[in-house]
Amino acid sequence: MSFDCPIVKLGDYCTKIGSGATPKGGNSVYLDHGEISLIRSQNIYNEGFKSEGLVYITPEAAQKLKNVIIEPNDVLINITGDSVARVCLAPNEFLPARVNQHVAILRVDPEEFDHRYLRYFLTSTKMQNYLLTIASTGGTRNALTKSMLESLEVSKPSLDVQKRIGNVLENFESKIELNSRTNQTLEQMAQAIFKSWFVDFDPVKAKMNGEQPEGMDAATASLFPEKLVETDMGEIPEGWQLVPVGKLLSKTIGGDWGKEEPDAKHTEEVRIVRGTDIPKLHGGAIESVPVRYVEAKKLKTRKLERGDIVIEVSGGSKDQPTGRSLFISDNILKRLELPSEPASFCRRFQPVNYEVGLLLAVHFQLMYKAGKTWEYQNQSTGISNFQTTYFLEAEHVMVPSQEVLDAFVKQVSPMMDMIHSNQNIELAKLRDTLLPKLLSGEIELDTNER
Template sequence: MGSEWRKVKLSEIGKIVTGKTPSTKNKENFGDKYPFITPRDMRGQKYIRYTERYLSDIGFNLLKSIAIPPNSICVTCIGSMGKIAMSSKQSITNQQINSIIPNDEYDPSFIYYCLKPKEDYFKSISSGTTMPILNKTDFSNIEIEVPPLPEQQKIASILSAFDDKIELNNEMNKTLEEIAQVIFKHWFIDFEFPNENGEPYKSSGGEFVDSELGLIPKGWKVKSIGELVDFTISGDWGNDERSQDYDKKCFCIRGADFPPIVRGDKTNIPVRFLKRSSFEKRRLKHGDILIEVSGGTKGRPTGRTVFVHRNLIKQFDESLVFSNFCRLIRVNDILNSIILFLYLQFIYNKGKMTQYEIQSTGISNFQLKYFFENEKLAVAPIEIQEKFINLVEPIFDKKYTFENYYLSQLRDTLLPKLISGEIRVM
């Protein structure tokens, strides 16, 4: 580290702001204008682009003295300790977050990258057992090493290039997902699939017949989900250590892993050990669908799904299985699994899955047997399905690349070397 690097306290970097929550009893405090940042909005991304809740002008004006501008560094200091992100807009945070508003001597992104690896350190200096707390004074006194501003900016530029690409990939994946859903709805919900002349079936006067679901295109059949399933089995959490009986090492997907998988992140999928007899029944293959059948939270019911793509399977040296809070759905030859997956996504996004959910001892459980028997859809002839798959399969191939995982690994390898001065950029 060069002599021009110096040690500074966070309080010297800029203004430290502790957030606050406006009264939730007054609904007028909340609206759709100003981001209200809480730890739930900090999911490992660099910038907070969206929040679960927003404040109205009334709520913002109550707390405008503690508003933070764009490019403030937000750190959770109560409860879920050490999460770090940056604001993208003028925002208010809740009381669990201390924010740094850097002055002109410091590059905000550089400060973010300096603090990003310190989650364990924040936990180690916090007080309290049931609810860890890092008070504002102790937070302000934390010291970091910083180079002159030009070098800060160069380091931040290198590391930001990785995060910018990861964010772009996430937006691309989201767009691809939306495109697949739009095409699915156009073909299988609105019945505007192309007829033999390439024209939208329904709009071009295609023939319909009556069914228990209402009018459906001639030649289509109504089937329950259960009639489309060739094999289903619940997951197995296995053991965390190898033993004589539990000797098959594998990676085990949980419901919590569904969103990261969609974002191309496999980082936290845990290693488990299963009995070989259990493993053989649960080993995942391309085209399988996993559905979360236990857990869920307020606003996020059970019934979430993830598609098991060949590119996901290729990411692991060991085979993939799934946990006991998930269930495998493997389709028969009546319906392509991509179409069923898109249908399950469609009804989940519409909120329909909640009608198959029950509460038991505080845990939400999905009534899969009832769902299999009672949820019905119109199934297209195979030739229509094949045309659809030819159209959307490239979208799935592009979506499941896992480029973000390798970008984040490279970024995390370079980060400590750059912010310590081990690698200099002049």
Template sequence: MKLNEVGVTLIDCDHKTPSAQTSGYPYVGIPQLKDGHIRLDGARLISEEDFALWTKKAKPQLNDVILSRRCNPGESAYVPDGLEIALGQNLVLLRSDGSLIYPPFLRWLVQGNEWWEQVNKFLNVGAVFNSLKCKDIPNFRLTIPSLNEQKRVTAILASLDKKIELNNQINQTLESISQAIFKSWFIDFEPVRAKIAAKQAGQDPERAAMCAISGKSEAELEQMVKEDFAELQATAALFPDELVESELGEVPKGWKVKPLDEIANYLNGLALQKFRPENEHEFLPIVKIAQLKSGIATIEEKASPNIDPKFIINNGDVIFSWSGSLMVDIWCGGKAALNQHLFKVTSIDYPKWFYCSYTKHHLAEFQRIAQAKAVTMGHIKREHLSQALCIVPSNQVLDIGNNVIGAQMQKQIVLRLENNNLIQVRDTLLPKLLSGELDVSRLASETEYEYSTE
């Protein structure tokens, strides 16, 4: 049946762009549609007045699907409850009236094989961008299961998706905590400064450092379990109580200043077009900047498995894209071959969390350098790694960092790998559930479901 025959309405966007503000409502564009979800990172913010104008025609609501017509036509994301956003150019809303399509099911319907067959059928190939026309989308023909089946399919897929999103949220929290601790200890030296201030005020410097490390008041310290208090006290004792001058300004006494390329090795990948597989069955997927961004190594490009092992990456490796889109990430996409323009970052002297955190710390400056040099594709040089300085603490403080920041990093890796498995299960089930290949008739009846995103 056609979409316009099953109660699905298309609502077009306003074909203009509001002025950007420093605060306000998110104006969602094509880059914010990622993996079926709306990611607000990088979204333009608009004023309350513009928000009212831009949502007059098309105001996204719960279980709507936002669809891209250009750049990546056919890609979509669903609207969760409570999200106040305005619709950007080249996006449209799809909204079900619930008569023949269960609204939460719509987000899954537009990810199936039939959907992409229709996208390809109606696709307008352009010189720069391919696109879909608003008048064509309502004519997409799709197989529509019964409402009962839709609700059962939705329950299965949404439960997997909910777990994936929960893991993502946990990882975001872990990353925020890790970055905050790293900045406090190794950039701002808050435990050290707390000791200095306490000494000058005639107070207990160790207690002051304990407060700085834990974020607790002295009264709250007294309420701690004895073992936790002793552990915190031992941690505080490891931080110096004096700052000394260095080429970076004041640094904790006894800590060393070293360039980034002395705390870690930055190995550039290979020009892998020179290392093609010898046959169709034995190969490694190639990781370029695009794969690092997505976290997935596809088999569209393949390399020989017989390349030098040092250019092979595995789950947990730190990868730094130093050209084009500069970014630092921990690879969790499986065994792959590393292409040029990407560094594999390793160290035999310092823990992963330490050199990864310091590489991220210098990333903004590296991005500034690359942008200033951008003629075709901005990049940094090895000399910039040598100019990026790091403060190296005592081995005892590094050991404490292993137990805190290192442990959180390992949790993030575990959750990302779990998500990869969940995504694979979800994406394998999706076409089978939509086609009816998998029987869902024995699952709970429709009365157990209500309109929601759960």
């Protein structure tokens, strides 16, 4: 049974609706670190606030934006450009903060509205479609004006009902956030094991000193050599090899783009993995990965398989190098749902086997994290390209004995499976299914919020 609730104008229940401005001085007033952050459109997503690309401003610039000081529980909405209508809550951990001219602050009366309820209401599919529709009228660029926001019609159930809806949906997001943090920890653990074993050689050095390798059982420790030997590239464990990346691949091939619609030649429905999709797929999303149609003969050589690595080879900028990579696990293949190929600006690396693929995948993650892919950039006409041929010859990977490699895979493969699990996707789907039902009152919540 749906609840009866009034439809009100948002402006009647907001103590503030306002946007900021671009600080005078342009990029010169932006700081990498500071006390006062400037929240811009690229930080605001319906899934939540994203700190990537967050900048800080000088106290002098902040003073000139004193009319748009963000307070806890403010709702932030993008009001111009391609990201128009995206909504999130004020990020308490990054306050004090201001907003620029592309972002508006919605500050509701807490005696009338629950800020979480308003955020969920505005991110519902129905409201997002409406906001995008009105934003596209009257100009060459999408924009939501202050008057549009003030006159926006919003369902207003009782404050108690609003809070209960906010509690339920917030619990889903808390679980998703906890999973994400767990995944980050697992990723750091996998990278720490790789660095300890194959970069710092900690187990070998411990055995050389007559010690038991820290955190390692005796059976695993017995697999490691007991000394380092001198080579042209420095000291390495006895019996191990430094091998060029290219020697560890059975195939490398450029990507494809295909067609938006099928035709007589492009008959195969696929997912096309782009560079921009790599962090999203790794983090548990699929919506951004486009579905297109390709030729059967191209799919045959480019179809992604378990153990493959997709690497971005074009499209970098002065601030972000190419070289982002994605390890293709069983869970990633399940997530993609369709046969998949890398996009034109990516390449398929097919390692000689799954075990070597996992070794390379963690090596590539650490390499990108350390900024080493800058060494393989070729800047041209403002777009960075990855020097793949040079990379395959110049970048070396430590390859241990088969027994140590098997031990590494035994420890790290379950971590990768958990990182790439679809639990967050299922939680997000359930949240998105519940959202309209809760907002409409189709699902009623008792006092226990079952």
